[in-house]
Amino acid sequence: APRIGWMPWYLAAEENIFKDYAQKYKVDIQILNGDYQETIDKFVKGDVQAITITNIDAIGQLVKQEIETDAILIMSYSNGNEAILLPPTADTNVLKPRGKTFALVKNSTGHYLLDRYLIRNQIPFDDVIIHDTPEADIVNAFQDQDNYGIVTTRPTIDKLVHDQHAKNLFDSRAIPKEILDLLIVNRETLRNHPNFAQALLATWFSIME
Numbered sequence: 001a002p003r004i005g006w007m008p009w010y011l012a013a014e015e016n017i018f019k020d021y022a023q024k025y026k027v028d029i030q031i032l033n034g035d036y037q038e039t040i041d042k043f044v045k046g047d048v049q050a051i052t053i054t055n056i057d058a059i060g061q062l063v064k065q066e067i068e069t070d071a072i073l074i075m076s077y078s079n080g081n082e083a084i085l086l087p088p089t090a091d092t093n094v095l096k097p098r099g100k101t102f103a104l105v106k107n108s109t110g111h112y113l114l115d116r117y118l119i120r121n122q123i124p125f126d127d128v129i130i131h132d133t134p135e136a137d138i139v140n141a142f143q144d145q146d147n148y149g150i151v152t153t154r155p156t157i158d159k160l161v162h163d164q165h166a167k168n169l170f171d172s173r174a175i176p177k178e179i180l181d182l183l184i185v186n187r188e189t190l191r192n193h194p195n196f197a198q199a200l201l202a203t204w205f206s207i208m209e
Contacts, residue, residue, distance in 0.1 A: 003036070004154055005076035005181030006052040012207040018199075021206070025199040036135065037105075043067075049189040050200060054078070055180040056109040068187035072197050073204060078179035082113045083157045083171035085142065086149040092167050098127040100148030103141035106132040109179055110151035116178070117170040142166065 012018055013031045022029045032039070032048060040061055043051045052075065053062075062069055084102070086092060097118070104110040111130070118125055133141045138152045142160055149169060152160070160166040172179050183204070185197055 003052070003181065004081055005078070006183075008075075008204065008207045009052065012203050015207070017203050017206055021199040021202045025195040025202070027193060027196050027199050029196070029199060043184075043186070046186070049196065050183065050185045052181065052183055054109045055182055056112045058182060058184060060107045062184075069184045070187050070190050071182045071184050072190070073183040073201060075181040075183060075204070077177050078109075078172040078181065079176070080157075080171045080173045081154050082110055082151065082179060083153075084114060084117060084149055084151050084169040085157065085160055085166040086169050087142075088165035088167060090149070090167055090169075092169050097123060097148060099129070101129040101131050101146060102149050102151060103131040103133040103138060103144070103147045104151035105135055106130055110153065112179070113170070113172060113175070114151050116175050120170075120174075 009031065010033075018029050018031060032042075034042075039048065039051050040053060040057065042048045043053075044062070044065065044067060055071075058069070058071070102114055104114060114128070114130075115125065118128065131141065131147060133150075135152065135156075138150055138156060139160065141147050142150045142164060157166075157168075157171075161168065183200065185200075190197055
């Protein structure tokens, strides 16, 4: 999925850097692009052995299911990559979320961001309504007048701000270093094939250099 924090992996794939380190560390690496949630589901099923994921989603979806993993790399910190967006007619200077509906992916990084906003403004969680919405439907949810606001990520944030004049109520810049972009590996795979992690890390630092 095209989150800003892991775009270097796309470049590494385009430039075949994976191939060079796969040969060096004697491991076969295949890169699969797909929907963010789809990649997490594949990791849970064991179809892939490493994924890029936020720390919040790792806790909410992997630790919660007692899936043993290891984070081998912090790729970046979210710096405005998640945001609560309101319609252009909303007054962001007046707090009116009580009893309102927010469209977001439930138990996601976006949900965490909304919770942090509510805590900061001393608003009980139960005072807002969560409309569990797949990320693929979030743009349509923004246009639904039944929703007071949405929580989403870049590049959708930029698209809605530019095209729909959405207002940014609160984003991850307000909670620095709380949301991390991680590279995680299945623990059994890491134990049995440490060269797999070595190849991934070598690829990352090579492309970053």
